[in-house]
Amino acid sequence: MKFKLNIWRQKDAKSKGYFQRYDIDNISPDCSFLEMLDILNESLVDKFEHPVCFDNDCREGICGMCGLYINGQAHGPDSGVTTCQLHMRRFTDGQTITIEPWRAKPFPIIKDLVVDRSAFDKIIQEGGYISVTTGGVVDGNSIPISKEKADKAMDAASCIGCGACVAACKNASAMLFVSAKVSQFSLLPQGKIEAKTRVQKMVSKMNELGFGGCTNTYACQAECPKSISRENIARLNREFIIAKTTSEELF
Amino acid sequence: MNILDSKIPEGQLEEKWTKYKASQKLVNPANKRKLDIIVVGTGLAGASAAASLGALGFKVKVFCISDSPRRAHSIAAQGGINAAKNYQNDGDSVGRLFYDTIKGGDYRAREANVYRLAEVSNNIIDQCVAQGVPFARDYAGMLDNRSFGGTQVSRTFYAKGQTGQQLLLGAYSALSKQIKDGNVELFERREMMDLVIVNQRARGIITRNLTNGELESWSANAVILATGGYGNVYFLSTNAMNSNGAAAVKCYHKGALFANPCYVQIHPTCIPVHGNYQSKLTLMSESLRNDGRIWVPKDREVAQKIREGVLKAKDVKEEDRDYYLERRYPAFGNLVPRDIASRAAKERCDAGFGVGKTGFAVFLDFKEAIQRLGKHKVEERYGNLFQMYEKIVDENPYETPMMIYPAVHYTMGGLWVDYELQTTIKGLFALGEANFSDHGANRLGASALMQGLADGYFVIPYTIQNYLSDQIYDDAKVSNQSIEFKEAIEGVREKIEKLMSINGSQSVDTLQRKLGNIMWEYVGMGRNKEGLQKAIVMLKDLKEEFWKDVRITDNSITMNQELEKAIRLADHIELAQIIALDALQREESCGGHFREEHTTNDGEAKRDDENYMYVAAWQYNGDNIEPIMHKENLDYQFIKVQQRNYK
Numbered sequence: 001m002k003f004k005l006n007i008w009r010q011k012d013a014k015s016k017g018y019f020q021r022y023d024i025d026n027i028s029p030d031c032s033f034l035e036m037l038d039i040l041n042e043s044l045v046d047k048f049e050h051p052v053c054f055d056n057d058c059r060e061g062i063c064g065m066c067g068l069y070i071n072g073q074a075h076g077p078d079s080g081v082t083t084c085q086l087h088m089r090r091f092t093d094g095q096t097i098t099i100e101p102w103r104a105k106p107f108p109i110i111k112d113l114v115v116d117r118s119a120f121d122k123i124i125q126e127g128g129y130i131s132v133t134t135g136g137v138v139d140g141n142s143i144p145i146s147k148e149k150a151d152k153a154m155d156a157a158s159c160i161g162c163g164a165c166v167a168a169c170k171n172a173s174a175m176l177f178v179s180a181k182v183s184q185f186s187l188l189p190q191g192k193i194e195a196k197t198r199v200q201k202m203v204s205k206m207n208e209l210g211f212g213g214c215t216n217t218y219a220c221q222a223e224c225p226k227s228i229s230r231e232n233i234a235r236l237n238r239e240f241i242i243a244k245t246t247s248e249e250l251f
Numbered sequence: 252m253n254i255l256d257s258k259i260p261e262g263q264l265e266e267k268w269t270k271y272k273a274s275q276k277l278v279n280p281a282n283k284r285k286l287d288i289i290v291v292g293t294g295l296a297g298a299s300a301a302a303s304l305g306a307l308g309f310k311v312k313v314f315c316i317s318d319s320p321r322r323a324h325s326i327a328a329q330g331g332i333n334a335a336k337n338y339q340n341d342g343d344s345v346g347r348l349f350y351d352t353i354k355g356g357d358y359r360a361r362e363a364n365v366y367r368l369a370e371v372s373n374n375i376i377d378q379c380v381a382q383g384v385p386f387a388r389d390y391a392g393m394l395d396n397r398s399f400g401g402t403q404v405s406r407t408f409y410a411k412g413q414t415g416q417q418l419l420l421g422a423y424s425a426l427s428k429q430i431k432d433g434n435v436e437l438f439e440r441r442e443m444m445d446l447v448i449v450n451q452r453a454r455g456i457i458t459r460n461l462t463n464g465e466l467e468s469w470s471a472n473a474v475i476l477a478t479g480g481y482g483n484v485y486f487l488s489t490n491a492m493n494s495n496g497a498a499a500v501k502c503y504h505k506g507a508l509f510a511n512p513c514y515v516q517i518h519p520t521c522i523p524v525h526g527n528y529q530s531k532l533t534l535m536s537e538s539l540r541n542d543g544r545i546w547v548p549k550d551r552e553v554a555q556k557i558r559e560g561v562l563k564a565k566d567v568k569e570e571d572r573d574y575y576l577e578r579r580y581p582a583f584g585n586l587v588p589r590d591i592a593s594r595a596a597k598e599r600c601d602a603g604f605g606v607g608k609t610g611f612a613v614f615l616d617f618k619e620a621i622q623r624l625g626k627h628k629v630e631e632r633y634g635n636l637f638q639m640y641e642k643i644v645d646e647n648p649y650e651t652p653m654m655i656y657p658a659v660h661y662t663m664g665g666l667w668v669d670y671e672l673q674t675t676i677k678g679l680f681a682l683g684e685a686n687f688s689d690h691g692a693n694r695l696g697a698s699a700l701m702q703g704l705a706d707g708y709f710v711i712p713y714t715i716q717n718y719l720s721d722q723i724y725d726d727a728k729v730s731n732q733s734i735e736f737k738e739a740i741e742g743v744r745e746k747i748e749k750l751m752s753i754n755g756s757q758s759v760d761t762l763q764r765k766l767g768n769i770m771w772e773y774v775g776m777g778r779n780k781e782g783l784q785k786a787i788v789m790l791k792d793l794k795e796e797f798w799k800d801v802r803i804t805d806n807s808i809t810m811n812q813e814l815e816k817a818i819r820l821a822d823h824i825e826l827a828q829i830i831a832l833d834a835l836q837r838e839e840s841c842g843g844h845f846r847e848e849h850t851t852n853d854g855e856a857k858r859d860d861e862n863y864m865y866v867a868a869w870q871y872n873g874d875n876i877e878p879i880m881h882k883e884n885l886d887y888q889f890i891k892v893q894q895r896n897y898k
Contacts, residue, residue, distance in 0.1 A: 012463075012809065028526050030645075035530050038760065045758045045813065050805040053812055055318065058491040060533045061639065062416055063322045078642070085642045110462050111810040118439065121319050125431040129424035130383045133306035134299075134708045135374075137381035141338060144392030154385040154410055157417060161321055190383050 001027045001088055005040065006098040007052055010109050017109070019098075029089035033076060034059060034066060036088055053112040061085040061225065064160030067167070068113055069100040074164035074223040082162060082225040102163050104172035106210045117163050119209045120177060126205040127198040128181045130190050149187050156183040158226045165220035165228075171212030176220035178202050179236035180228050186239050196243035203240060255508070255868055255883040258669040259363040264349075264889045268367045271670070272713055276720035283308035286719050287471035289456055291443050291498055293320030295415075295700060296683025297477030298422035299707025305429030307712055309719075312469060313426070314441045314458060316493050321423045324479060324491040325703060328415025329536035329636065331397060331407035332379075332700040334372040339396055343404040345369045350890065352698060355401040355588050356663070356691020357842035357858060358892050359511070359866075361885065363670060364688045371709040372701050376408055378708055382421040386410050397632075399696035400537055401588040401897075407697045412536055412635045418700055422707070441467075442815065443498040444743040446474065446505045446679065447735050453679035454729045457739050459747075461815060464808040466740050470731040472722045473678045473715060476502060477707070480662035480684040482515070484823045484830065485775070486767020488659035489521060489534040499666055499685055500822035503829075507674040508868035508881060510667035510687035512826065513834035516694055516843045517776050518660030519592035522643055523612040532658040533643060535615070535636055537696040540585045542620035542629065543653070545592070546572045547604040547613050557606045564606070564614055564652045575599055583897040590693045590843050590856075591897060593657035597776050598854070600656070607654045616652035657776060661699060663690040663843060664833070667868040667883075671714035672706060675868075678722075680715060682706035687866070692842025747807050750817050755800030759816040762797050766820070766827060769793065774831050779847040783835040790831060791875075794824045829869050829878060836880065839863045860892060 002025040010017030024043075027036050034056050041051035057065035061082040068083045070076035076086045091097065099113065107115040145153075157180070165176035182199050185191025191198075214233060221230045260267040278286065286309050290301040293315040301313040317323065337343040348369040353360055376394070380386065386408050387395040396405040410417040429435040438458070444466065445457040455470035481496025482488035503509045520535045548554045549571050556562040575595055577584045587595075596613050599605060606612050621629050626649060630637070637648045644654070666674050666681040668688055673680050683703040690698065721727075730736075773786035797820065803813045840849040840856035841863070849857045866883040 028528065030525050031528055032530075032643075035528050038530055039528055041813075042758050042760055045802055045804055048802075048804055051813055053810050057317060057322055057493050058324060058327045059531045060327060061642075062327050062413065063317070063324070063491060065317055065322045080638070081642055085639070087642070087645070089645065114810065117318055121321075121427070121437070121439075124424065125427045129428045130381065131428055132378075132381045132425070134303040134378060134425070134712065137377045140336070140376045140380040140386075141393050143380060145388050146392050147388045147390050150385050150388040150392075153383075154387075154413075154417070157385050157420065158411075158413060160416075161319065184385065185383050188383050188385065190381060 001029055001091070001093045003027065003091065003094070004096040006096065007113070008100045009052070009112055012111055013108055027088050029087070031088045032059070032084060033070070033086040033088065034084050053114050055114050056084055059084040062160060064162035067102055067162045067164055069102060069167055071098050074102070074168045075225050080225060080227050082160070102167035104166045106172065107163060107166065119211070120161050120163065120174070122209060123174065123178060123202055123205050124181065127194065127201040130185060131194060143189055145188060153184045153187040156180045156187070156228065156232050159228050160226055162225065164223045164225060166211065168219040168223035169212065170217065170219070171215060173214045173220070174206050174211040175214040175233050175236065176224060176228055176230070178206050179232035182239055183232040183235045186235065195239060199236065199239040199243050254675060255667065255881055256669060257361065257883060258671060259361070260670065264362060264366050267363050268370055275713060275717040278716050278719050278723065280308055282723045284310065286310065286722060287312065288473050288475060288715070289469055289471040290314070290475045290477060291456065292323065292477035292479065292685070293426070294323035294325035294477060294479055294683060295419055295422055295703030296685070296707045297475070298323070298419065298426045299704050300475055300477060300682055300711050301435050302422060302425035302429050303708050303712045304715070305432070305434035308434070311429070311435040312471065313435055313437055314443065315437065315439045316442050318439055320426055320437065321420060323419060324494045325419045325700070326416045327491065327534070328700055329412045329534065330399060330538035331409035331414045331697040332375065332418060333399070333406050333697040334376045334408060334701065335369055335406060336373055336376060338394060339405045341404045343406050347404065348372060348406065351402050352689070352695060353691065353890055354895055355695035356693050357895055358691065358860070358864070358887065359841055359885065360689055360691030362887060362889055367710065368689050368702060368705050371705045374709055375701060375704045379418060379421050382424060384410065384417045384421040397538055397541055398586065400540060400586045400592070401583070401695040409538070412538070412633060415700060418704065422704070443478070443501065445739045446502050447739045448505055448676065449729050449733065449735045452677045455731060455736060457736070457743050459743070462810050464811065466743055468731040468736040468740055470729045470736065472719060472727060473680065475680045475682060475711065476666065476685050477682040478685050480665065481823070481826050482659045482662055484766065484827050485659040485770045486763050487524065487529065487532050487771070489518060489532050492531060495819040495823065496826050497819045497822035500826055502666060502674065502676065502679060503871050505676060506871065507676045507679060508667040508870050509664070509829060510866050510868040511664035511692070511833065512830045512869065513837060513844050514663035514692045514842060515659060515830070516589060516661040516663060517593040517657045519589055519596055519657050520615060520655045521658035521660070522640065523607050523609065523654055523656040533639065534658070534660060535640060535653065535655060537589065539615060539633060539636060542624070542632070543585065543615040543617050544574055544619060545576050545585055545613055545615055546574045547599045547606060549573045551603045554604045554606055558608060558610050573604070580897045587897045588693060588695060590845070593776060594845060596657055612654040612656045614652040615655045617648065618652070621649065661694055663687065663692060663694055667866070671717060672711055673714070673718065678718065680711060682711060692844055747814070747818070750801065750814065750821070751803055751807050753799065753801050755802050757800050758802060759813055759820055762793070762801060763816070763820050765793060766824060770827055770830070774827070774834055777845055777847050778834050780835065783831050786831045787828065787835070790824060790828050797821065797824060832877070833867055833869065836867065837863055858894070
């Protein structure tokens with residue numbers, strides 16, 4: 001297969017970026033999207049040019065490191081996959097493919113297609129945990145959890161923190177990301193104790209870091225490689241309202 | 252005197268760890284605040300260690316190669332984590348987990364370490380539940396279990412097919428809290444470039460900031476290395492692209508001994524190689540072997556027709572299928588340990604029964620499971636794995652059997668550590684896959700997560716204090732401006748400049764592929780003397796070729812992923828050399844190390860306990876000089892050493 005690639009090149013955070021056109025040929029349909037970029041980079045090194053920087057690590061869709069905006073879609077045209085799981089068979093021969101980094105103010109560009117997502121870590125540091133330290137905990141089976149709740153918590157917890165939800169959102173909102181973490185803990189008995197402070201702190205940090213508000217377009221759910229449900233956003237809103245309107249002593 | 256003092260406490264096996272904890276030295280809370288600890292790596296071992304030490308009050312700096320600690324490759328572990336809870340009432344116990352692990356490791360691990368691992372395994376589950384890890388539950392709300400290779404009990408706890416992810420996110424959340432509380436400082440996108448030794452003690456590290464190429468020096472009272480394994484020496488492996496053994500090699504160059512490098516685990520259930528452009532291999536969890544049945548056609552001609560695409564798997568009748576694991580190992584069947592399953596697959600494919608376009612694949616079939624359990628139940632257990640398979644291979648595993656083949660997955664070898672997880676360099680500790688201690692010559696499934704978290708949560712917080720207790724005096728303080736740090740940073744700078752100036756004709760990937768081919772061909776699943784000797788010569792040539800002919804474009808004071816790969820490759824070639832040397836000296840077959848000369852009459856691995864029941868620890872002896880091998884004899888006092896039999 002052959003493709004025309006339009007790739008965003010940007011030397012560093014301060015430089016102005018631009019689209020560069022590359023032609024690539026002899027690509028197997030079984031080749032993954034990132035392997036296609038590997039092949040491109042090898043050809044650039046061959047020509048003494050600078051290879052395109054892009055983040056990637058596990059290449060099996062679980063670490064959340066990769067993330068490219070491909071033809072206007074976060075992680076490209078396939079559904080329920082990360083960029084590394086996207087294969088060239090999803091494109092047509094000769095197609096033009098435009099590749100951009102995540103576009104969102106809270107994710108500044110570092111170089112080419114690499115962005116800084118440390119804002120997500122900062123939100124988690126605000127309260128995305130249960131405050132236990134090591135040791136001195138009870139036996140695992142002394143906290144029974146219904147299968148249904150445990151499964152739902154697991155679904156929420158499967159978020160990989162890739163940032164596709166933010167990139168897909170016209171407001172660059174991080175609601176799906178934050179709500180997934182809030183939901184995981186609010187569904188579990190262990191998480192109830194800090195539920196009220198957790199949701200307030202995480203939401204206020206999200207706002208402070210420049211993520212936008214949610215206007216319920218659900219583009220985040222549509223583009224999420226792990227199909228995290230928007231139901232979590234509803235749960236976050238509910239948790240937030242309860243936290244704001246009730247005092248700690250009552251509940 | 253032997254330089255390898257394993258410091259195993261006296262007494263009965265069951266008492267050792269308790270006695271150690273009761274008699275070790277501790278650091279008082281006021282002094283903890285004065286002590287700096289560097290943790291390199293944020294996988295299960297690194298994140299859990301940093302979080303636990305931060306909570307104790309030490310000043311911790313943690314370094315992460317990715318943009319966030321949550322990306323570490325522990326996240327990719329699918330199947331589960333072992334613990335001796337015996338919730339299933341099926342006869343499990345600490346003793347049995349200990350025994351299975353020692354036996355699974357083909358009697359090449361240290362008894363005392365493994366027993367401690369089994370002992371703390373139950374605490375790990377409790378800790379993770381308290382953190383909110385959403386383990387699978389049954390309808391009564393109790394924790395659910397599944398079984399894994401090499402065991403006859405169900406002791407594996409799991410969170411769908413994403414157990415590693417959930418455990419890592421648990422450790423990451425604990426770490427995040429400590430960062431928020433100011434006990435831990437996080438430095439992301441940093442790669443360790445060197446270890447700094449002052450007065451024969453590990454006192455700090457040099458890092459490269461991967462976003463701008465800046466070299467930085469950091470001093471501390473102790474350094475913990477939790478940088479994972481070195482499977483990427485083989486180029487194609489299930490490891491993540493950034494996983495590498497370079498940090499361990501730096502420590503090796505500075506005097507830390509490297510133990511059992513030849514113990515490399517080849518995992519039986521990976522998606523087969525499909526093209527020369529391929530960058531990595533994807534693992535399909537071992538848990539699939541609970542319900543999937545492995546087979547190839549009985550007839551070579553049928554296999555040939557499948558390879559050509561004339562026949563499909565479903566066209567092969569039941570009686571024409573060879574369920575070779577069930578045939579050869581009736582007691583354990585499809586759940587034999589990984590090394591045995593991998594070799595059996597290789598044997599069938601080499602004999603001409605392989606399937607897939609290349610002939611290097613076997614079937615993993617769920618037809619029987621779907622009939623027995625229903626599609627819904629199979630989906631519930633393995634849904635995400637099936638989806639992953641379908642996205643990569645473009646075939647629906649609910650309808651056609653999966654195709655799998657072995658691939659490099661985990662490295663049991665690593666930095667030599669004593670009972671306290673301290674390397675042969677004072678003040679340098681190694682945890683998780685980066686050390687060698689618990690898995691012997693082969694690791695059982697669901698034990699890596701257990702070991703990483705055991706080391707980080709429950710071992711190092713104790714043992715490091717025994718070292719740090721005499722580091723509270725002022726003369727133990729070292730500035731990162733000292734001459735040793737300046738020299739180290741200069742050394743790194745020179746090496747990078749040299750790499751950038753070569754300007755040869757081959758890309759890093761080209762050379763890396765060459766390294767991988769040598770290793771897979773001669774130091775892979777089946778090894779022999781002639782091949783290993785050949786590999787050693789080829790590796791020497793490759794090293795020269797690399798330093799003469801590598802080409803890196805762009806510059807070193809910016810994000811430069813080619814340069815990152817080149818720095819790692821330079822160290823991986825060195826590591827490959829000691830893997831081959833170690834494999835050559837070990838004239839026996841054990842666990843992941845299979846020497847074709849040493850087999851029983853029916854083709855099984857043949858150990859030589861009389862001559863090789865030792866840990867081989869390699870000491871660096873200078874550039875292009877053969878390293879020195881030291882032996883730590885394994886003394887089995889509590890377990891009866893037997894031939895490993897899964898029939």
